[in-house]
Amino acid sequence: MDNVCFQQRLRDLETRVRKWKFLKLGLTEVRLRPRDRRSTSVDQKHKECSSTSSSPQHQRPNNIGYLTSPMERKFTPLSMKPSPSRRDTEKDALEFEFLEGCKKSGVLDIDGLKQAVDPNEIHIIGLLGSGSCGVVESAMVKSKLMAVKTMYKNDNKENLKRILRDVRIMSLCNSPFIVTSYGYFMFDSSVKICMQIMSACCEKLLRRIYHSKLEFFPEYVAGHIVYSAISALDYLKERHSIIHRDIKPSNILFDDSGNIKLCDFGISGFMTNSMAHSKSEGCPPYMAPERLTIETNSKYDVRSDVWSLGITIYQLVTGIYPFPLNDMEFTTLTIIANLNLPSPSLKGETTRSFSPLFIEFLDFCLRKDVRERPEYKQLMKHDFFLDYDPSRGDFYKLKTINGNPSHVAEWFNSVIARSSCEDELKPIPNTPCVN
Numbered sequence: 275m276d277n278v279c280f281q282q283r284l285r286d287l288e289t290r291v292r293k294w295k296f297l298k299l300g301l302t303e304v305r306l307r308p309r310d311r312r313s314t315s316v317d318q319k320h321k322e323c324s325s326t327s328s329s330p331q332h333q334r335p336n337n338i339g340y341l342t343s344p345m346e347r348k349f350t351p352l353s354m355k356p357s358p359s360r361r362d363t364e365k366d367a368l369e370f371e372f373l374e375g376c377k378k379s380g381v382l383d384i385d386g387l388k389q390a391v392d393p394n395e396i397h398i399i400g401l402l403g404s405g406s407c408g409v410v411e412s413a414m415v416k417s418k419l420m421a422v423k424t425m426y427k428n429d430n431k432e433n434l435k436r437i438l439r440d441v442r443i444m445s446l447c448n449s450p451f452i453v454t455s456y457g458y459f460m461f462d463s464s465v466k467i468c469m470q471i472m473s474a475c476c477e478k479l480l481r482r483i484y485h486s487k488l489e490f491f492p493e494y495v496a497g498h499i500v501y502s503a504i505s506a507l508d509y510l511k512e513r514h515s516i517i518h519r520d521i522k523p524s525n526i527l528f529d530d531s532g533n534i535k536l537c538d539f540g541i542s543g544f545m546t547n548s549m550a551h552s553k554s555e556g557c558p559p560y561m562a563p564e565r566l567t568i569e570t571n572s573k574y575d576v577r578s579d580v581w582s583l584g585i586t587i588y589q590l591v592t593g594i595y596p597f598p599l600n601d602m603e604f605t606t607l608t609i610i611a612n613l614n615l616p617s618p619s620l621k622g623e624t625t626r627s628f629s630p631l632f633i634e635f636l637d638f639c640l641r642k643d644v645r646e647r648p649e650y651k652q653l654m655k656h657d658f659f660l661d662y663d664p665s666r667g668d669f670y671k672l673k674t675i676n677g678n679p680s681h682v683a684e685w686f687n688s689v690i691a692r693s694s695c696e697d698e699l700k701p702i703p704n705t706p707c708v709n
């Protein structure tokens with residue numbers, strides 16, 4: 275018998291028994307909802323779990339119940355190991371990548387200093403948000419305030435793929451428009467990514483604005499988001515041949531100095547010949563028409579992220595998700611995918627006025643027919659994008675004070691000051707990706 279496989283199975287068995295003992299000891303477990311693509315900025319259940327403990331050792335994953343109890347599992351004796359020809363080679367490769375990744379586990383690069391960190395040195399402070407793959411918490415590590423994303427590993431191949439992709443892409447990226455990773459920890463049943471802490475995502479801000487009846491995102495803030503997001507997406511494409519595939523309000527983050535960065539690479543993909551070749555999941559209400567159409571959903575390019583950014587920006591400046599949402603997600607997706615139905619446009623917007631340049635830019639992003647939708651390089655030549663490019667000197671719309679983009683920071687801090695953090699938990703009616 276292949277020694278590596280035997281050891282792997284033994285390790286799996288040990289892990290299961292350990293988790294089973296853990297459950298038998300009577301520690302309470304809250305089962306995670308079945309996987310869905312919904313992400314909420316703050317999940318009350320997780321908040322309760324995380325606030326009870328400050329040690330990561332006691333932060334038990336809350337999804338282990340239904341997937342790991344040996345009582346519910348069909349146990350395959352070691353002698354019945356599938357023959358090599360029937361083995362899932364992709365899963366083996368992922369397990370191998372996981373084992374390789376373990377070698378760098380616990381080595382954090384904090385402010386240019388690489389250091390080995392013990393998991394006990396992660397002191398959790400509070401919950402920042404949660405998504406379909408795990409929770410994000412603020413934590414103090416070696417006197418540095420960080421965001422720590424914990425993703426729980428199970429036997430599902432897609433789950434492992436997603437975790438490894440997030441780790442790999444976060445470690446690769448070095449852009450001022452992407453959240454910086456300090457390093458990661460890999461355990462038998464979970465992975466923790468330590469990253470730069472941000473103040474709030476656009477979804478949280480939208481909820482605060484909506485419930486406190488403030489003005490939705492002003493055009494100049496939208497311009498700043500467009501500039502930062504397209505710069506990040508173009509960097510991912512040009513430098514690493516990566517497509518994000520999950521652009522939506524909860525994956526665009528602000529810090530209180532007004533910087534805007536992308537996060538969450540769990541469903542990003544590597545492209546060949548500039549094309550993505552996987553249907554992969556995403557958040558359907560933000561998916562481009564070509565990703566919702568059977569003939570084209572396994573061959574699309576970065577222009578599908580341009581669409582998702584367009585929908586996100588439309589929602590931020592109007593407060594409205596531009597397609598009718600009802601119980602039937604299918605109906606919404608059919609409307610998006612139907613090229614004969616009109617695209618959303620700010621032209622018809624009567625409650626607020628926007629510049630013709632902004633309206634035109636968003637109309638380009640929201641062209642339903644992908645062949646008519648521009649790529650990043652074309653969008654980066656558009657005057658609306660150029661207005662927010664700081665390297666354009668006098669033409670730069672956001673005049674800086676002492677080198678700081680003060681306008682965005684001022685707007686962000688005034689929204690936070692004039693709204694309540696409880697509002698971050700309250701969904702907005704007719705908006706996707708909320709609980």
Ligand SMILES: Nc1ncnc2c1ncn2[C@@H]1O[C@H](COP(=O)(O)OP(=O)(O)OP(=O)(O)O)[C@@H](O)[C@H]1O
Pocket residue numbers: 311312313314315402403404405406407408409410421423453469470471472473474475478520524525527537538540
């Ligand atoms: N670096 C960070 N600093 C502060 N908050 C963060 C950070 N990263 C993530 N968050 C918060 O946590 C939320 C969930 O994070 P993330 O999207 O990475 O999780 P996920 O499980 O991959 O979710 P999704 O279901 O959207 O794919 C974000 O919407 C954001 O509010």
